[in-house]
Amino acid sequence: MRKSALSDDILLRIEKPARYIGGEFNSVMKDLSDISIRFAMCFPDVYEIGMSHLGIAILYDMFNRRQDTWCERVYCPWVDLETIMREESIPLFALESQDPVKDFDFLGITLQYEMCYTNVLQVLDLADIPLHAADRTEDDPIVIGGGPCTYNPEPLAPFFDMFYIGEGEVTYDQLLDIYRECKQNRVSRAEFLRKAASVPGIYVPSLYNADYNDDGTLHSFVPLEDGIPEKIIRQVVTDPSDICYPKRPVIPFVKAVQDRVVLEVMRGCIRGCRFCQAGMTYRPSRSRSVDELVDIAVSSLEATGYDELSLSSLSTSDYKDLEQLIDRLLPYLHEHNIELELPSLRIDAVSLEIMKRISGIKRGSFTFAPEAGTQRLRDVINKGLSIEEITTGARLAFEGGWKRVKLYFMLGLPTETDEDAEGIAALSNDIAHLYYEIPKEERIGRCQITASSSFFVPKPFTPFQWSAMLDPEDYHRRTMIVKDAVRRQTHAKSLRYQYHGSKMSYMEAVLARGDRRLADFIEALHRKGARYDAWTEFFDADRWYQTFDELGIDHAFYAMRERDLDELFPWDFIETGLSKEYLKNEYRRAVDGKTTPHCRQQCTGCGMKQLYHGGVCVED
Amino acid sequence: MKIRFKFAKTGVMRFVGHLDTVRYFQKALRRSGLKPAYSNGLSPHLLVTFASPLSVGMTTEGDYIDVVIDEERDVREILSMIRSQLSEGFSLSDAVELSDHAKTPMALLRAASYQITPNNVSEEVFKQCIANLDSFFSQSQINVSKKTKKGESIVDIRPMIYRLKPDESKTGIQMQIAAGSIRHLKPELVVETLMRFSGFEEPVNVLPPVFHYHRLDLYGIKGNSSEREVTDPAKLSPLLLLDIKEESC
Numbered sequence: 001m002r003k004s005a006l007s008d009d010i011l012l013r014i015e016k017p018a019r020y021i022g023g024e025f026n027s028v029m030k031d032l033s034d035i036s037i038r039f040a041m042c043f044p045d046v047y048e049i050g051m052s053h054l055g056i057a058i059l060y061d062m063f064n065r066r067q068d069t070w071c072e073r074v075y076c077p078w079v080d081l082e083t084i085m086r087e088e089s090i091p092l093f094a095l096e097s098q099d100p101v102k103d104f105d106f107l108g109i110t111l112q113y114e115m116c117y118t119n120v121l122q123v124l125d126l127a128d129i130p131l132h133a134a135d136r137t138e139d140d141p142i143v144i145g146g147g148p149c150t151y152n153p154e155p156l157a158p159f160f161d162m163f164y165i166g167e168g169e170v171t172y173d174q175l176l177d178i179y180r181e182c183k184q185n186r187v188s189r190a191e192f193l194r195k196a197a198s199v200p201g202i203y204v205p206s207l208y209n210a211d212y213n214d215d216g217t218l219h220s221f222v223p224l225e226d227g228i229p230e231k232i233i234r235q236v237v238t239d240p241s242d243i244c245y246p247k248r249p250v251i252p253f254v255k256a257v258q259d260r261v262v263l264e265v266m267r268g269c270i271r272g273c274r275f276c277q278a279g280m281t282y283r284p285s286r287s288r289s290v291d292e293l294v295d296i297a298v299s300s301l302e303a304t305g306y307d308e309l310s311l312s313s314l315s316t317s318d319y320k321d322l323e324q325l326i327d328r329l330l331p332y333l334h335e336h337n338i339e340l341e342l343p344s345l346r347i348d349a350v351s352l353e354i355m356k357r358i359s360g361i362k363r364g365s366f367t368f369a370p371e372a373g374t375q376r377l378r379d380v381i382n383k384g385l386s387i388e389e390i391t392t393g394a395r396l397a398f399e400g401g402w403k404r405v406k407l408y409f410m411l412g413l414p415t416e417t418d419e420d421a422e423g424i425a426a427l428s429n430d431i432a433h434l435y436y437e438i439p440k441e442e443r444i445g446r447c448q449i450t451a452s453s454s455f456f457v458p459k460p461f462t463p464f465q466w467s468a469m470l471d472p473e474d475y476h477r478r479t480m481i482v483k484d485a486v487r488r489q490t491h492a493k494s495l496r497y498q499y500h501g502s503k504m505s506y507m508e509a510v511l512a513r514g515d516r517r518l519a520d521f522i523e524a525l526h527r528k529g530a531r532y533d534a535w536t537e538f539f540d541a542d543r544w545y546q547t548f549d550e551l552g553i554d555h556a557f558y559a560m561r562e563r564d565l566d567e568l569f570p571w572d573f574i575e576t577g578l579s580k581e582y583l584k585n586e587y588r589r590a591v592d593g594k595t596t597p598h599c600r601q602q603c604t605g606c607g608m609k610q611l612y613h614g615g616v617c618v619e620d
Numbered sequence: 621m622k623i624r625f626k627f628a629k630t631g632v633m634r635f636v637g638h639l640d641t642v643r644y645f646q647k648a649l650r651r652s653g654l655k656p657a658y659s660n661g662l663s664p665h666l667l668v669t670f671a672s673p674l675s676v677g678m679t680t681e682g683d684y685i686d687v688v689i690d691e692e693r694d695v696r697e698i699l700s701m702i703r704s705q706l707s708e709g710f711s712l713s714d715a716v717e718l719s720d721h722a723k724t725p726m727a728l729l730r731a732a733s734y735q736i737t738p739n740n741v742s743e744e745v746f747k748q749c750i751a752n753l754d755s756f757f758s759q760s761q762i763n764v765s766k767k768t769k770k771g772e773s774i775v776d777i778r779p780m781i782y783r784l785k786p787d788e789s790k791t792g793i794q795m796q797i798a799a800g801s802i803r804h805l806k807p808e809l810v811v812e813t814l815m816r817f818s819g820f821e822e823p824v825n826v827l828p829p830v831f832h833y834h835r836l837d838l839y840g841i842k843g844n845s846s847e848r849e850v851t852d853p854a855k856l857s858p859l860l861l862l863d864i865k866e867e868s869c
Contacts, residue, residue: 305647
């Protein structure tokens with residue numbers, strides 16, 4: 001019978017106990033005597049969020065294909081169980097074997113958003129692993145980080161033995177082979193780290209030293225020893241057809257946020273939106289073939305029994321063979337009563353036709369992401385969406401029977417003025433107006449336009465990495481401008497405006513462009529009990545500000561400072577393939593309000609072609 | 621064709637809640653290679669019906685799921701196709717083909733039987749409870765106060781208890797009580813009342829729980845299934861034996 005790390009009595013006391021019992025269909029069990037490497041793969045958030053992540057599913061599948069490795073899953077216990085685990089000294093455990101994480105060879109932690117950093121320390125703490133890599137012994141797991149936040153891992157540097165920079169499919173095998181050999185030969189932890197540092201994409205932070213100028217900016221960042229690479233090259237899959245895909249994903253018992261088969265049609269994006277870190281760092285855009293996608297979709301659906309399939313990418317409309325893919329998928333999906341979801345579509349004639357075909361007579365809402373309220377500001381961020389495209393798309397959608405529209409905006413974008421903020425209300429109103437231009441007898445009731453705004457957070461490796469974030473008070477003022485403007489519109493009754501508090505975004509900005517000196521801050525927050533800071537009900541802005549004050553950290557230095565073009569950044573040791581000249585040039589063009597064509601219109605020399613030469617860079 | 625499965629949920633899987641269990645079986649059915657039938661309408665859904673939800677923490681060896689498929693197959697084959705899709709802790713003990721006009725298992729349900737074993741209670745207390753079983757059960761009325769929206773009301777639960785006895789090894793209690801949409805009695809309420817009858821404080825919402833509840837079977841009324849009330853417990857029959865399709869050969 002399955003073993004359980006938690007007693008029945010505990011399982012009866014907590015919310016959703018099925019989060020913690022493992023044993024889900026398609027989860028992988030192995031015999032400890034058959035394997036030599038135990039890998040604990042952690043998403044540092046609650047189970048339902050972590051189980052929705054495709055990246056973990058890919059690596060779980062890939063590691064478990066290795067005969068010598070057993071990869072298991074770890075998530076953060078919810079706060080009810082966390083309290084019990086501390087009271088009863090129950091160490092954090094992996095779901096499959098229910099064994100303590102401390103017994104593993106590796107603890108891999110995916111870093112998907114900055115606000116999970118306090119959870120990372122929570123995970124180490126509950127697992128009874130020393131927080132600082134320097135304090136770990138031969139008995140502790142190697143703690144390795146991955147995911148988008150490793151494009152600036154520095155605020156977490158002391159807590160990790162290493163980071164994997166880039167796409168996991170490329171050099172993990174090499175790393176695990178070296179580890180197995182070191183383990184067999186009883187090579188010390190320090191020596192293994194040194195060997196690992198030579199694996200492409202592996203960054204061992206303890207082997208580097210950071211020096212700072214008097215003004216607080218970075219002076220130098222250099223390896224401490226000979227033979228340790230100065231630059232870490234981001235690992236990229238050149239052709240996605242070469243890599244495996246998880247066709248038997250684990251099916252959670254409790255409903256996950258993403259409770260469906262996810263089909264990754266593309267990686268990377270051809271658009272050059274200047275605020276978007278994923279759009280920049282996941283270049284070049286690479287597609288899977290229709291044949292391969294249909295095969296993956298059908299086998300995954302058959303292996304899971306899911307009744308929903310979602311196409312995933314940064315911009316699915318840019319998948320060249322989208323119509324052909326839909327043509328091939330729909331007969332199978334209809335026959336088996338499977339729903340197709342197409343998030344991140346650009347609203348135009350083609351996508352509306354596709355949406356009509358997949359939804360039959362049902363009409364949900366359709367979504368635009370203009371990101372900015374005026375054409376001037378959309379040009380600054382290079383959104384590549386003109387007012388004509390928006391109005392044509394909206395008119396077609398209304399004529400096609402849709403009447404609910406969602407609009408996504410950002411506030412606080414570089415060069416934004418109060419007029420741009422008011423433009424959010426005006427654009428929403430213009431869209432509503434298009435609906436009321438349809439003859440009364442042909443429309444049913446009122447349309448509903450929901451505009452929501454988030455706050456712009458400057459991220460490393462984007463053209464806005466030099467830009468300043470605004471003061472949270474200023475953000476609040478701008479949301480009030482939008483709110484008031486929405487109320488004054490002629491179709492105000494059809495408009496809704498949603499916005500969030502700005503302090504969490506501000507803290508995200510501090511961490512996103514932080515350096516090693518912020519590690520003490522994150523640790524201090526952890527010691528005060530901070531965790532689940534990405535959740536509004538647990539995020540405590542006062543605690544963050546107070547801790548900054550106590551440690552004498554100038555948060556504005558990280559968040560609100562406009563950087564000099566020649567400043568050395570804490571993340572500059574990472575070679576993403578983007579040339580700094582390209583980013584600078586894009587930054588200048590942004591300030592001048594000049595747009596830049598996307599990858600299929602014209603190569604703009606971002607640098608990827610020199611380093612990776614795959615996907616869109618080699619298209620005809 | 622309509623099939624009724626008898627299923628068990630044991631071990632740590634008893635922490636998988638009812639709705640999650642429903643979704644688990646729906647996915648297993650969709651993976652099995654059978655052709656499941658769907659409802660008509662805008663949002664077609666699988667024709668899968670459970671007899672009765674089971675509380676989180678309880679185990680079962682006698683729950684039922686009715687399924688409709690769009691094909692004719694041997695019941696043994698169907699059983700093995702679904703079994704191959706179940707993970708540890710879930711199992712199917714039996715399956716029967718139902719007649720076309722079979723009622724849903726919820727509509728048929730009149731009673732449930734449980735095995736109750738001590739979990740967090742001293743042996744003496746439990747022995748005392750077992751010793752009092754006969755005198756408890758032979759009462760003509762067992763009045764309990766129930767909290768309702770309007771306040772407290774007194775309910776006689778005796779008519780809803782059909783069978784109550786120690787199990788063969790005298791290490792547990794077995795009971796058959798009313799279940800379903802017409803009259804429903806929670807096994808916990810019987811045990812709490814029995815404890816109070818035996819002179820012990822009733823364990824309301826105590827954690828860890830004092831007893832473990834294991835469902836043994838679910839029952840409907842034999843013969844004329846339109847009978848609403850259970851007047852004669854001898855007429856109760858496991859759901860597995862009701863509305864079965866007549867053998868044509």
